[in-house]
Amino acid sequence: xxxxxxxxxxxxxxxxxxxxxxxxxxxxxxxxxxxxxxxxxxxxxxxxxxxxxxxxxxxxxxxxxxxxxxxxxxxxxxxxxxxxxxxxxxxxxxxxxxxxxxxxxxxxxxxxxxxxxxxxxxxxxxxxxxxxxxxxxxxxxxxxxxxxxxxxxxxxxxxxxxxxxxxxxxxxxxxxxxxxxxxxxxxxxxxxxxxxxxxxxxxxxxxxxxxxxxxxxxxxxxxxxxxxxxxxxxxxxxxxxxxxxxxxxxxxxxxxxxxxxxxxxxxxxxxxxxxxxxxxxxxxxxxxxxxxxxxxxxxxxxxxxxxxxxxxx
Ligand code: ASP
Numbered sequence: 001x002x003x004x005x006x007x008x009x010x011x012x013x014x015x016x017x018x019x020x021x022x023x024x025x026x027x028x029x030x031x032x033x034x035x036x037x038x039x040x041x042x043x044x045x046x047x048x049x050x051x052x053x054x055x056x057x058x059x060x061x062x063x064x065x066x067x068x069x070x071x072x073x074x075x076x077x078x079x080x081x082x083x084x085x086x087x088x089x090x091x092x093x094x095x096x097x098x099x100x101x102x103x104x105x106x107x108x109x110x111x112x113x114x115x116x117x118x119x120x121x122x123x124x125x126x127x128x129x130x131x132x133x134x135x136x137x138x139x140x141x142x143x144x145x146x147x148x149x150x151x152x153x154x155x156x157x158x159x160x161x162x163x164x165x166x167x168x169x170x171x172x173x174x175x176x177x178x179x180x181x182x183x184x185x186x187x188x189x190x191x192x193x194x195x196x197x198x199x200x201x202x203x204x205x206x207x208x209x210x211x212x213x214x215x216x217x218x219x220x221x222x223x224x225x226x227x228x229x230x231x232x233x234x235x236x237x238x239x240x241x242x243x244x245x246x247x248x249x250x251x252x253x254x255x256x257x258x259x260x261x262x263x264x265x266x267x268x269x270x271x272x273x274x275x276x277x278x279x280x281x282x283x284x285x286x287x288x289x290x291x292x293x294x295x296x297x298x299x300x301x302x303x304x305x306x307x308x309x310x311x312x313x
Contacts, residue, residue, distance in 0.1 A: 002297045003042040003183045004279045007034050007055050009065040009291030010174030011226045011271035016306050027064060028303045031293040032313060034058040035301035038178060043299065048180040048188035048222070049087045056083075056106040056190040059176035063145050065291070066174030068104055069138075070145045071194025073152040074201045079143050081194055082207040083109040088187035088216035088277075095208035096130070097122040100143060103136040106192045109208070111135060120208055148197070155198040175207060177224025179216070179275045187222035187277060189214050189238075196229070205229030211239030218277055220245040221252050226290065227270010231263055241274065252276040260284040 009031060019027075038055035042048075060068025071079045083105035084095035094113025097120065102108040111133040112121050121129055175193035182188075191207040191214045199205075206213030206229035213229060215238035216222035223238040232238070237259055244255035256274050263270070264286030271285025273292060283292050293303035294310070302310035 002279055003181055004275050004281055004294065004296045005035060005038040005042060005051055005055060005178060005180040006273040006275055006281045006283060006294045007031065007038065007059065007176070007178045007292065008224065008226055008271065008273045008283070009059060009176050011269070011285045011287045011290035012174065014289040014305065024305060027291055027305060028311070030062045030064050031291060031303040032301040033062070035293050035295040035303070038180060039295045039299055039301075042180065042182055043297070045183060047184075048182040048186050049085070051180040051182065052178040052188045052190040052222075053085060053106055053110060055178035055180075056176055056192050057104045059178075060104050060106060060192055065176045066148070066194045067176040067192040069143050070148060071143055072148050072174070072197040074195075074203070075156065075198045076201045077152065078201065079140070079194055080201065081105045081192070082205055083190070083192040084208040084210065084214040085109045085113060085190040086188065086210060086214055086216040086222070087113075088189075088218040088222050091217065093119050093210050095120040095210070095214070096126050097204045097208045098202060099123065099126050099130070100140060101127055101137050102130055103138045103142070106190050107135055109190070109192075119210070122204070148194075151197045159198070175213075175226040177214070177226060177273060179222040179224050179273050181222070181275045181277065181279045185277060186218055187216050187275060189216040189222035189224045191224040206232035206237070209233050211236050213238060215239050215242055217242050221274050221276040223256075223272055223274040225270060225272040227287065228268050231266060231268025232270065235263060235266065235268070237263060237272070245276070252280050253282045256282040257284045260286050
């Protein structure tokens with residue numbers, strides 16, 4: 001049996017020409033590193049759960065992406081991170097919301113899944129639990145990036161002037177995620193984010209809300225979403241795709257494309273990556289672009305940013 005892994009680094013209105021060629025190349029490079037991290041797990045016979053965890057850890061460590069190091073700031077000037085992981089074989093799930101401290105929020109989500117009786121822990125209570133776990137921690141300075149701080153100042157200025165919001169959506173939010181199907185036919189998904197620039201303190205997005213931004217079920221597929229979280233929550237986006245497959249007999253591609261298009265019609269900007277139980281992948285987005293990539297048994301990473309075909313290397 002073969003395996004497949006898909007990853008994303010956020011969706012937005014990034015248009016060709018708005019990034020320098022160096023920045024584009026750097027994002028492609030970052031995505032390839034991440035794909036290879038997940039591939040190493042799957043090629044060694046590892047589980048989809050371990051593969052998505054490894055891929056999301058690599059994305060969190062890369063400050064180019066809005067998760068872990070490089071997370072965006074709330075309107076109060078703090079970073080509050082959300083992360084989730086779900087195992088399609090058992091429906092085991094774990095998530096954290098509004099935390100800063102663990103170097104890899106996805107590992108915090110896994111700790112909730114594996115070492116607590118709960119599915120979702122938030123804020124101070126989550127941190128108290130996580131301090132008892134064997135996790136790597138960092139000071140706030142580790143997570144800080146100048147570009148995200150500047151993005152917050154720009155947004156706060158805009159609000160003060162009540163100016164129209166003309167920002168590139170990619171600058172105000174972003175998320176990272178992975179979905180995998182392993183050689184044993186099991187699927188898993190993981191998502192991690194700093195949320196949206198200038199979000200209200202305490203705001204939680206779709207990422208740690210199972211069925212909205214993250215979902216995995218061996219009977220159908222594994223999904224990780226990115227975009228305007230409130231819309232993904234209100235329309236139960238990830239679970240909706242799984243339900244259309246399970247109850248409506250749709251293929252992953254049909255269900256994922258349709259749900260993303262409908263979300264767009266309702267004003268929900270974003271995209272998602274998904275893999276079904278047979279290893280087929282889908283990466284629809286209704287925004288101009290989405291950092292994304294996939295890798296299979298041949299070990300060749302395929303990556304893309306805009307609507308162009310993926311490039312292999
Ligand atoms: N979905 C994330 C959130 O709403 C942000 C994003 O993916 O761009 O927190």
